[in-house]
Amino acid sequence: MKVFLLLLASAFLAGCSVFGDNGVESAPYQLLQSDQDMQIEVRNYESMILVSASMSGDGRNSAFRKLFKYISGENAGATEIAMTAPVFMDEDTANQKGTEIAMTAPVFMNENADEPMMSFVMPKSFTLENTPKPNDSEVTVTEIRDYRVAAIKFNWTLSDSNVEEHTQILSKWIAENGYTAMSEPVQAGYNGLLTLPWLRHNELLIEVE
Numbered sequence: 291m292k293v294f295l296l297l298l299a300s301a302f303l304a305g306c307s308v309f310g311d312n313g314v315e316s317a318p319y320q321l322l323q324s325d326q327d328m329q330i331e332v333r334n335y336e337s338m339i340l341v342s343a344s345m346s347g348d349g350r351n352s353a354f355r356k357l358f359k360y361i362s363g364e365n366a367g368a369t370e371i372a373m374t375a376p377v378f379m380d381e382d383t384a385n386q387k388g389t390e391i392a393m394t395a396p397v398f399m400n401e402n403a404d405e406p407m408m409s410f411v412m413p414k415s416f417t418l419e420n421t422p423k424p425n426d427s428e429v430t431v432t433e434i435r436d437y438r439v440a441a442i443k444f445n446w447t448l449s450d451s452n453v454e455e456h457t458q459i460l461s462k463w464i465a466e467n468g469y470t471a472m473s474e475p476v477q478a479g480y481n482g483l484l485t486l487p488w489l490r491h492n493e494l495l496i497e498v499e
Contacts, residue, residue, distance in 0.1 A: 315394045316480070317411045322438070323467075329444065330463055332498065335437040339416045342409035342430050345399070353408035360429050361391040361410060365422035389422050395480045396493065402474035439495040440464050440471075441478075446487045448477050456494050464498055473497035 323332040341360055343353040365388035394411040412421055418433050442460040446452055457475045464471050473496055480491035 315392065315413055317394055317396070318414050325463070328442070328459070328463060330440060330442045330460065332440050333438070336435065338434045338437065339412040339418065339421050340409040340432050340434060341412060341424065342407045342432065343428060345406040345408050350408060356426055356429050357408060357410050360424050360426065361393060363388050363390050364425045365389060366425070367422060396478035398476055398478050400476045438498055440469060440498045441493050441495045443491065443493050445490055445492065447490065448479060448492050453477060453494065460494055460496060464496060469498040471496050472499055
């Protein structure tokens, strides 16, 4: 199952507004059904390129550092994306700094997987072929296709109590609307810790069929 997605880390906030505008591209999806009263959508993500790192051991901070270094240039430069992102090179090719990559929201976290993983979503123009290869062997690039989920949106924090409350709401809605849950809930954050709690955009996603 497609359970290698993850959550937004606090450092994502470097360019974010305290008023909720994260200022970055969001992963595109097809809207299949919307329940505005419940703040629930059924979506299909046709394709997403994920760059992932394990949250085992040192946890979220270690995974985030690896992924942030990747998008900051610790990768093999790719000419296919040089037009949309600057490429910085050191004169010593052994220390070449690769393509800097814009961040895309959300950042997902699945703590229920056998190996919890944190992943950044690459911009929509990226494919498996033109996504730069990570310099760090512990960072991986994968593609997820036709990822159909029911998603519930909520504010405040991704605390255990808030996640549990909205998991129950979403699970009940899924059962009552003719869908079958295919995964454990995945947390998704669109803002960082500098954003005012009541203006944060958080989501839980459950894969459905």
